[in-house]
Amino acid sequence: MRKFLYTLAAGVLATTAVYASDPVPAELRQSALEIFRPLPSTIPAVKDNPITAEKIALGKALFFDPRMSASGVFACNSCHNVGTGGDDNLETSIGHGWQKGPRNSPTVFNAVFNVAQFWDGRADDLKAQAKGPVQAGVEMANTPVQVVATLNSMPQYVEWFKAAFPGEDDPVTFDNFAKAIEAFEATLITPAPFDAYLNGDENALTLEAKQGLQLFMDKGCASCHGGINVGGEGYYPFGLVEKPGADVLPENDKGRFAVTNTADDSYVFRAAPLRNVALTAPYFHSGKVWDLKQAVAVMGTAQLGEELNDRDVDLIVAFLGSLTGKAPDIIYPILPAETAATPKPTANINN
Amino acid sequence: MRKFLYTLAAGVLATTAVYASDPVPAELRQSALEIFRPLPSTIPAVKDNPITAEKIALGKALFFDPRMSASGVFACNSCHNVGTGGDDNLETSIGHGWQKGPRNSPTVFNAVFNVAQFWDGRADDLKAQAKGPVQAGVEMANTPVQVVATLNSMPQYVEWFKAAFPGEDDPVTFDNFAKAIEAFEATLITPAPFDAYLNGDENALTLEAKQGLQLFMDKGCASCHGGINVGGEGYYPFGLVEKPGADVLPENDKGRFAVTNTADDSYVFRAAPLRNVALTAPYFHSGKVWDLKQAVAVMGTAQLGEELNDRDVDLIVAFLGSLTGKAPDIIYPILPAETAATPKPTANINN
Numbered sequence: 001m002r003k004f005l006y007t008l009a010a011g012v013l014a015t016t017a018v019y020a021s022d023p024v025p026a027e028l029r030q031s032a033l034e035i036f037r038p039l040p041s042t043i044p045a046v047k048d049n050p051i052t053a054e055k056i057a058l059g060k061a062l063f064f065d066p067r068m069s070a071s072g073v074f075a076c077n078s079c080h081n082v083g084t085g086g087d088d089n090l091e092t093s094i095g096h097g098w099q100k101g102p103r104n105s106p107t108v109f110n111a112v113f114n115v116a117q118f119w120d121g122r123a124d125d126l127k128a129q130a131k132g133p134v135q136a137g138v139e140m141a142n143t144p145v146q147v148v149a150t151l152n153s154m155p156q157y158v159e160w161f162k163a164a165f166p167g168e169d170d171p172v173t174f175d176n177f178a179k180a181i182e183a184f185e186a187t188l189i190t191p192a193p194f195d196a197y198l199n200g201d202e203n204a205l206t207l208e209a210k211q212g213l214q215l216f217m218d219k220g221c222a223s224c225h226g227g228i229n230v231g232g233e234g235y236y237p238f239g240l241v242e243k244p245g246a247d248v249l250p251e252n253d254k255g256r257f258a259v260t261n262t263a264d265d266s267y268v269f270r271a272a273p274l275r276n277v278a279l280t281a282p283y284f285h286s287g288k289v290w291d292l293k294q295a296v297a298v299m300g301t302a303q304l305g306e307e308l309n310d311r312d313v314d315l316i317v318a319f320l321g322s323l324t325g326k327a328p329d330i331i332y333p334i335l336p337a338e339t340a341a342t343p344k345p346t347a348n349i350n351n
Numbered sequence: 352m353r354k355f356l357y358t359l360a361a362g363v364l365a366t367t368a369v370y371a372s373d374p375v376p377a378e379l380r381q382s383a384l385e386i387f388r389p390l391p392s393t394i395p396a397v398k399d400n401p402i403t404a405e406k407i408a409l410g411k412a413l414f415f416d417p418r419m420s421a422s423g424v425f426a427c428n429s430c431h432n433v434g435t436g437g438d439d440n441l442e443t444s445i446g447h448g449w450q451k452g453p454r455n456s457p458t459v460f461n462a463v464f465n466v467a468q469f470w471d472g473r474a475d476d477l478k479a480q481a482k483g484p485v486q487a488g489v490e491m492a493n494t495p496v497q498v499v500a501t502l503n504s505m506p507q508y509v510e511w512f513k514a515a516f517p518g519e520d521d522p523v524t525f526d527n528f529a530k531a532i533e534a535f536e537a538t539l540i541t542p543a544p545f546d547a548y549l550n551g552d553e554n555a556l557t558l559e560a561k562q563g564l565q566l567f568m569d570k571g572c573a574s575c576h577g578g579i580n581v582g583g584e585g586y587y588p589f590g591l592v593e594k595p596g597a598d599v600l601p602e603n604d605k606g607r608f609a610v611t612n613t614a615d616d617s618y619v620f621r622a623a624p625l626r627n628v629a630l631t632a633p634y635f636h637s638g639k640v641w642d643l644k645q646a647v648a649v650m651g652t653a654q655l656g657e658e659l660n661d662r663d664v665d666l667i668v669a670f671l672g673s674l675t676g677k678a679p680d681i682i683y684p685i686l687p688a689e690t691a692a693t694p695k696p697t698a699n700i701n702n
Contacts, residue, residue, distance in 0.1 A: 329682050333434055337630045347445055
């Protein structure tokens with residue numbers, strides 16, 4: 001009993017100590033809950049694709065299988081590496097034939113919560129997204145026909161597709177390939193200190209992170225970077241107030257304009273989802289900014305028309321650090337062995 | 352009791368049924384034990400490198416970390432993929448700048464038991480081997496200085512090196528990098544049905560696998576492919592009796608000659624360790640043969656001077672299938688985040 005009282009007193013003291021110098025309002029968490037949402041504790045449902053354990057297991061194998069690429073070199077995990085924040089830490093990804101991709105690889109973590117996929121939102125969801133890189137000539141350079149032939153050549157994959165898509169006459173399809181990957185990716189959710197805070201744990205954030213959160217809302221960052229992914233919910237012009245330099249915002253990439261073909265969408269991009277942003281340098285679709293502080297400063301001038309001072313930048317970066325979450329444990333999948341019928345890998349370009 | 356008797360009777364019947372048509376001698380297993388050894392149940396000790404849990408954990412992170420390559424694209428696991436038999440299923444690996452490596456990537460599984468590493472045995476052990484690909488211009492194209500700078504730039508890595516090499520003043524070294532990788536690789540052991548058989552389980556092998564084992568010993572395959580790894584223990588000329596064609600044995604790769612500079616070592620290679628061989632096509636140092644049956648037939652003519660008939664080849668392949676083991680569960684490591692001090696990746700060749 002004596003020990004309990006002591007612990008309690010220490011707890012109160014600690015709390016008091018924090019609050020004594022805390023300039024954030026008592027209702028900060030309530031204000032935050034009007035803008036942000038914590039991650040759920042369960043795997044989210046996705047459209048037209050019931051998620052089952054069998055589908056997740058198949059999707060995990062496909063996600064890690066380099067034989068889904070023409071060369072046999074690249075898997076989904078190559079550019080969306082679950083060990084490095086769900087992306088590849090490159091300016092833009094290196095793909096088939098050592099070609100450089102056009103835009104920075106976004107993180108796969110929590111991507112299931114984005115309104116749409118890719119920097120320009122050209123894929124409605126993860127199953128549509130999954131079909132892109134595998135066919136892109138500068139990425140995996142494969143074809144749906146070849147992917148399906150590769151999968152059908154390995155009896156273990158055929159069994160796994162049957163288990164994941166029961167009742168289908170011909171389950172090994174490119175659509176189901178994409179659906180299985182979507183199911184696995186839906187499990188890649190990373191609860192962070194910010195979630196604990198939103199869920200009621202006042203001690204989950206440091207004072208600096210709370211002050212940064214306050215600034216993030218007060219300055220207007222949260223106008224675009226809100227919701228469950230602190231971004232990823234809408235489209236906005238990059239350079240709303242002042243266009244950044246051509247290194248950060250290259251002239252020849254007009255963003256969502258290429259999707260909608262409307263002038264208003266020139267240099268419009270999906271607001272980046274900011275979960276795990278401390279792990280996913282370099283930043284922006286161009287991948288030209290390696291320092292998170294610099295990225296925050298660029299956002300200040302480009303989107304808010306305000307030169308944020310060093311202290312404000314530091315506090316916002318402290319808040320962003322609270323978005324770094326715990327990735328799920330993923331046991332590396334043992335992939336099916338090739339057979340004589342498996343298409344041979346080719347390193348040729350435009351084969 | 353009645354059920355027990357029935358089960359016992361069924362067991363006896365099954366055993367009898369196998370043996371009734373079994374032409375393999377009763378002492379087959381004993382003969383095999385004079386040539387082969389089962390895998391141990393514990394992680395083997397390695398020279399000058401005490402293996403600890405901390406070293407294994409660090410080595411696992413390093414093994415999966417693409418930032419150990421100059422480009423940030425390739426990790427050890429890229430070419431020694433633990434999901435696909437411990438190799439990359441390519442003729443020869445694709446590396447930095449989309450260059451093609453000179454020889455087929457050997458499996459990392461059970462490599463700790465090989466007498467030496469690489470096809471020509473030029474590295475005495477796995478810690479020596481680990482320093483090779485990371486520096487090879489056509490593979491990871493990095494330098495020891497850059498590797499150490501990269502590691503030192505991430506406080507989490509520095510902590511892990513301190514824990515793995517306690518008491519060392521400056522634990523973050525290229526030598527320790529290699530030792531940690533060796534420690535992790537020493538855990539990559541894959542017990543197979545053949546081990547269960549050697550350990551006394553007569554039912555672990557099919558009749559065909561046993562017949563294949565008998566042939567494998569009778570024909571002389573086991574003269575080079577013996578020991579714990581069914582190979583990997585000594586050096587032999589490829590084309591001992593008859594040189595295979597220049598596609599399989601390219602003239603410009605003289606194997607161990609480049610290591611020893613003695614004429615006798617022309618076209619001499621380390622006998623391939625055959626564990627998991629069913630998973631590691633394509634075959635030979637040239638990676639030119641994709642079909643295991645064809646590889647066995649090539650060995651028959653090249654090494655034994657004998658055209659093996661189809662049935663013999665099938666039986667030997669059945670035996671080789673019993674060498675496919677269970678890879679350990681590996682949880683994908685969460686890697687340290689880069690900092691401002693982390694050297695930037697470069698895709699340039701000869702930078």
